[in-house]
Amino acid sequence: MLDGREYRITVIGAGPAGAAAAISAAAMSMEVDWYDKENRPGGKLNDYHQLFPDRATADQILADFDGRTDAIEIKKHFGTAVNRIETDNRQLILLSDNKIVGSADAVIVATGFDFFDARLKEEFGYGIYDHVITSPDLEKILKTNPEDLRKEGADPVSIAFVHCVGSRDQQAGINYCSRLCCITGIRQAIGIKELFPSCKVVNFYIDIRAFGSGYEELYREAQEKYKIQFIRGRVSEASENQQHRILLKAEDTLMARPLKLTVDWLVLLVGMVPSCTQVQIDNHQCTDQETGFYQPVNVFTGSRIAGLPGIFMAGACGGPMSIPEAIASGRSAAMEAWQYLKDR
Amino acid sequence: MAGKKNFGFERHAGRQIDLDHADNSLATELAEVVSAWSACISCGSCAATCPAGQNVGFNFRRLHYKIKLSLEVETDNYPSLLTSCLLCGKCQLVCPRGIPTRYLSIQIMQKTKHYAEVIPPV
CATH class of the missing domain: 3.50.50.60 (FAD/NAD(P)-binding domain)
Structure with missing residues (x-):
């Protein structure tokens, strides 16, 4: 049993990757704050009709996420675009348009992509x-x-x-x-x-x-x-x-x-191109110079954003990704965040 | 052409493929009898293995792709190209999409008029 009771984690983005990360973190008993710039969760899924390869409707996936996020303790802050994170010793301070909106021990960035x-x-x-x-x-x-x-x-x-x-x-x-x-x-x-x-x-x-x-x-x-x-x-x-x-x-x-x-x-x-609502983290250059997507510390083994302890990435903010891949990456980011918080 | 100099120019049909005005009746007919044909990915395995193609200008991939694009139906070019086909069936053995290419070849022969009398129905 993974017990993350004393850990406070923030997930930025409520698309498939962010939803999977929030659900997984909450399932590990972490205290989860969940942000999205829109007033409702789902991200781009809200505009999709069918998904490949089995052509399930996007609404089915959305309903599944809604059911799970409602059944578990997650603090939702929709309509708030977190666009800056400042690191203060071990605390991560979250800002929206230069106003502090919260703080966390770890952050999962799942800001997705633009077309x-x-x-x-x-x-x-x-x-x-x-x-x-x-x-x-x-x-x-x-x-x-x-x-x-x-x-x-x-x-x-x-x-x-x-x-x-x-x-x-x-x-x-x-x-x-x-x-x-x-x-x-x-x-x-x-x-x-x-x-x-x-x-x-x-x-x-x-x-x-x-x-x-x-x-x-x-x-x-x-x-x-x-x-x-x-x-x-x-x-x-x-x-x-x-x-x-x-x-x-x-x-x-x-x-x-x-x-x-x-x-x-x-x-x-x-x-797919990097989202225009990427989060600036201190003054770090944490995106790939050429593609503009977030860079993991290790493309094989780590979803922590390069050079930044406590900040993890999930989903298509790290590059083009399918919905199942984004969901898997959200789950694994939550797991890595837990491990980081346990070991630090 | 008395009095005119020959500058070496000649007139010929344009090379542009016009998909708007293509007569695709042959392609449609063939796709009905050999439905897997539509799944061709133009990999060229059939043409690579074709014993006839090693020696003469016969390219099975190109031939049936031309039919798909409805090219040169009007010139009735297909039967003469297919005279090179030995119906050995090697193409069928290598097709990754499992298209019955030998059968397709026979169908093309039958559905293009010159060979209708020569090749008996299968």
């Missing part, structure tokens, strides 16, 4: 053409009102997805792979096919990186059962025609020939 701002890739026309949307935009449409995808009552004839928007792209200053956009594109393409079976759905990819459990199987299902067409080649530019349809140019690299396609909607599968 890449697709307007920076001007060639795709996001923010310029109405029918160019991003994967989180599509997710909201699928969740709230899929009818919005119809045009004057008619089913869309064709929809294309572009993989790797703001991912693996030196032009965008992002050299890493966000890993989860591929499977998001596959799942969303299936969602479109289910709504509009006669719609032509084309995914433009560079490599398909379907690395997780069940991902490859979903990819194959998308090809074989749903007849989604995968074209190896990156869309180089999008433009709008007079019918407000989007004209795409790409190369089919398997044929070594240029290609064109007109679509009703263009969906940009945007990558």
Whole structure:
């Protein structure tokens, strides 16, 4: 039995990683303060429709978290953005807009990520053409009102997805792979096919990186059962025609020939970037110079943020991560925090 | 062309693949009889192992990928390309997606007109 009764821990962020960390810390009897800048927990899960690979609804996961966080002693401080931590001897002082809001023996930072701002890739026309949307935009449409995808009552004839928007792209200053956009594109393409079976759905990819459990199987299902067409080649530019349809140019690299396609909607599968609400810790540079994500003390064995005793990281604030990975990382950060507090 | 100089230029069809106006009837028909074909990942194992492909310009991966993109259906190019296929089935042994490529080859032969009379139905 892990007994953390005399330890006071703060979790910043109420997405999947933060929820898992808070639940685990509370289960070890630690005194948990749980913060989020929003007024409700769930983070980006609130805007998601379905999850991969089994296409469970995001609401199911949210309900599960709500049930568990309500059943255990956790002090919730939602609507408070902790954006600074100051270390005072062994005490960690939490500040929100330069006002002290609390203190703790250990902190788990689970501030998550932002989506890449697709307007920076001007060639795709996001923010310029109405029918160019991003994967989180599509997710909201699928969740709230899929009818919005119809045009004057008619089913869309064709929809294309572009993989790797703001991912693996030196032009965008992002050299890493966000890993989860591929499977998001596959799942969303299936969602479109289910709504509009006669719609032509084309995914433009560079490599398909379907690395997780069940991902490859979903990819194959998308090809074989749903007849989604995968074209190896990156869309180089999008433009709008007079019918407000989007004209795409790409190369089919398997044929070594240029290609064109007109679509009703263009969906940009945007990558994951560091959150704009990262927490500043004293005056430390605790994020990776190149990617901007938090750096662990050891990528294999430790989730403590490099150089900072008592401050741990969980979830996608440390780099692109799936929801199950974020949950596991939240749990392990709680465990490490307990061990740190016990040993110090 | 009397009076005109030959500058060495010639006219030819554009190289751009037009997915908007593609006639994909053959691809649809084939996908119905060989559903696993849709799961092709263009790895090239079939073409790499093909004994015919080692010696002549026959590339099975490229051939059926062209059908998928509805390329050159109008020129009826497929049967002449498939004359090189020995139907040995090596491609099927190496396909990681388990696509019955030999059967696919026969289906292509049957569904393209020149070979309809030559190859008996399977």
